[in-house]
Amino acid sequence: MSSITKPVKGSDKDKGSVFSRLFKGNIRQYGMIIALVFIMLLFEILTGGLLLKPINITNLILQNSYILVLAIGMVLVIITGHIDLSVGSIAAFVGAISAIFMVNWQMNPVLAVILSIVIGGLIGAWQGFWVAYVRIPAFIVTLAGMLLFRGLTMVVLEGQSISPFPNGFQKISSGFVPDFTNAATNIVAIIAGIALSVLYIVTELRNRASQRKYNFATGSQGLFIAKLIAVVAIINLFTFVLASYAGIPTILVLLFLLIIIYSFVMNKTVMGRHVYAIGGNEKAAGLSGVKTKKVTFWVFVNMGVLAAISGLIFAARLNAATPRAGTNFELDAIAACFIGGASASGGIGTVFGAIIGGLVMGVLNNGMSLVGLGIDWQQGIKGLVLLLAVAFDIYNKNKGNTAS
């Protein structure tokens, strides 16, 4: 390559620093996964093996799904350098509207779900308009939204809960992908695990082949195979655990799809690049041809849609729309993003990180409940975990920065 700067000693040393930089970057990425594994092991021991029982794993997914859905949208908002405090209220409002559609008006559940999601999008558009075009800080717009939509929820519900939802609708958050045999272990789950493994191996191989085509350095063969085996083992272990209880929860399929789609959009598409660019430096992005207002607007529309989905999942799980639904959801979702490495000043964060952050919170909740810790202590400990996670992240960043 170029030999302009340090002709003789440069090349080798530079390679070394690239490698160590990559490694360092990865350690930060994997830091939260390691923390998650550690927390899981801790509670596995403290609960005497209850935590990783198939039924509890399934429970964990069902309990946390609506926060994870919110976290996906929230991390996009945070990457653009904004915040959304209104998602809990929006979730409650959409849940209430859907109850009116389905319970009071006897509307077809499919139609009701679609309409509810559209309403979520419209609410997102309303907030996005104020943030992106009128340039009112998102903190204020969404604080107003938090009050407004909580109020509207109470208005439409007239202070009462509405229930029960039709059976089909409840299946969103309590159903399982149907099995075609009556075996004790769920065959569909096992097959899904195998299919996913094959899919994963094929993508990785194709990626590696493409790297070769472009003459890029590919990592060592041994390491590559070890990674493949490890991931495949985890996938199949996970599906096997699910199979030995009731199979794959429907909600997991939805969650999985959302994670894949949003990770793809954020990493591989122009839209994703533009979101990161705006968060990194809005002015520079604007002068580079990124339509900053439009992108910001759509990020909020997207948040509205995901908040609506989250509200529907929660209503289905509770089998009721209540005026207090979704309280503090926004805080859990925001905490998930920050634990997952997002930066409060924008430009940094990943969907995957937010999911890991959400799981850390979820496992903590679940584990502490199993141990029998009161809600008072749970809150306190979660607060400390959030603070420490971000402190750890900032400490790491500072260490990285002095290298410049």
Place this chain on the structure above:
Amino acid sequence: MSDIILEMKGITKTFPGVKALENVNLKVRKGEIHALCGENGAGKSTLMKVLSGVYGHGTYEGDIIFEGKTCEFKDIKDSEELGIVIIHQELALIPYLSIAENIFLGNERQKGGIIDWNETLQRTQGLLDKVGLSESPNTLVTNIGVGKQQLVEIAKAFSKRVKLLILDEPTAALNEDDSENLLELMLGFKSQGISCIIISHKLNEIAKVADSVTILRDGQTIETLDMHKDAVTEDRIISGMVGRDLTHRYPERQPKIGEVTLEVKDWNVYHEHHADRKMIDNVNLNLRRGEIVGIAGLMGSGRTELAMSIFGKSYGKNISGTLIKDGKEIRNNDVTQAIKNGFAYVTEDRKNYGLILLDDIKRNISLTGLEKLTKSTVVNEHEEVLVAEDMRNQMKIKTPNILQKTSNLSGGNQQKVVLGKWIFSGPDILILDEPTRGIDVGAKYEIYTIINRLADEGKSILVISSELPEILGICDRIYVMNAGQITGEVERAEATQEKLMTYMTKHKAKV
């Protein structure tokens, strides 16, 4: 005169993977102005950070001896106590506090936690007189210009009983008049026995005020020159900095100028916030294929406003006028449209408007031309790596790899990334706003070479610059602006600094 106030001996500072300073020695005599020269990335700022305690004792090797005593500064407070005060390139004033509040920030005149405003204001007035700034101590810093802000910084330094004043690129953001004032002021301090270290890329200023010059290159001391004894010329300093003789500061070029590619007609722009202030007043200009056209003008003459208003209406309100490109009337209603029409604008403020500092070189280069790497909205990342590698080689960006964060690059290399990003977007018309601001001589030459190459490829280039020698050195034709109007147009052959200066200060009669 000859006794040494400061000696830095054998300073070595390493960052992970990089040796920023290697066995650097610096001696500053009492009451002299000592210039520190070197290309960007040579280690000047790092050395000053070691001296002022930003990098505390223990993070580097070597000794700092100030007034005969070996010092171990843990932080800036320690060095300030001894009278070493550094004024950074980026001013550290708080815009919505008054001059007096800024000067005594962190050093408040107080009794038991209660601020003594009378003493504060009185002492501020004294300090302002000393630096020759006629503003009320109660004026908010946001309401005064950059030149005056610099004076406030210096007044702040004087509030701390300064013995050694370090100025990092003090005139980079100043216009000629303000720079002149500042240099005069420095000479004044010298007569009061205060020593100064000045870091500057403007060699004519160094030649004017400095008593000695220490040259750094690649983190090592190359030499210290006595400006009075040795026959030191600007070229002598440059050859020390780059390690070779620069016979020409501007590369040779045989212009091949073609037909008119862009015409700007009757261009008017009003201020973004004050709708009645006309910023650009009936400007007409044209660019031809393969031509480098300069816009000279003082700060505030409307150069940047003109460029940004043409580039997708990025500045101003109520913009009127026509753009004709290749004989056809076009509209640049937003940046995206301007890019589609083949325009590129390299901003004068690369850190705030040009780069996404959080991101690496690769992503910065690909951002504007992302569609070229995209198939059905999916970015081909492998292709992106190749593009970025190619740009890095073309532009000679000095970096271990293209995954380096742009915040870690030196000014010259950052500018090359910005240029690379716009070259990748494939423009026909490039507007370069202060393309070499704050960049060292070697990198400047490389950037001029790139500009020439682009012109030879048949692109039309508009260069805005505050440095007249630069405009004279690279442009084929020069427009001069003042107060939002074009006050003159000069062919290269007829252009002289004096001629441009007269146009720059001339006011067109209102029609």
